Amino acid sequence: MADQLSGRRRAHLAKFIEPFRVAPGRKVRLAKDFDPAFRGGLHKKKQGVELLEEGVALLSEYQTRLAAQDSWGVLVVLQAMDTAGKDGTIRHVMSGVNP
Numbered sequence: 194m195a196d197q198l199s200g201r202r203r204a205h206l207a208k209f210i211e212p213f214r215v216a217p218g219r220k221v222r223l224a225k226d227f228d229p230a231f232r233g234g235l236h237k238k239k240q241g242v243e244l245l246e247e248g249v250a251l252l253s254e255y256q257t258r259l260a261a262q263d264s265w266g267v268l269v270v271l272q273a274m275d276t277a278g279k280d281g282t283i284r285h286v287m288s289g290v291n292p
Contacts, residue, residue, distance in 0.1 A: 212233075
């Protein structure tokens with residue numbers, strides 16, 4: 194699926210992801226640097242579901258590439274209060290990768 198993403202969809206994903214990227218060596222203060230109310234322009238659940246499916250496909254593709262290189266990894270940091278949905282997020286987002 195990832196190879197089948199149109200240039201427009203790939204650009205949309207890149208734009209959505211950009212605010213979450215942290216430059217190597219940069220210090221992060223979650224409360225100051227990231228807005229917990231960020232919605233990324235998504236107004237309907239269907240939009241989020243479609244974006245999630247595309248993102249999972251891309252993660253799967255990138256995992257294959259990283260495994261082949263055998264030199265880099267991915268670190269995902271989730272911070273939230275209890276019952277904030279971290280488990281569900283991990284289950285959905287990481288469903289396309291092999292830990």
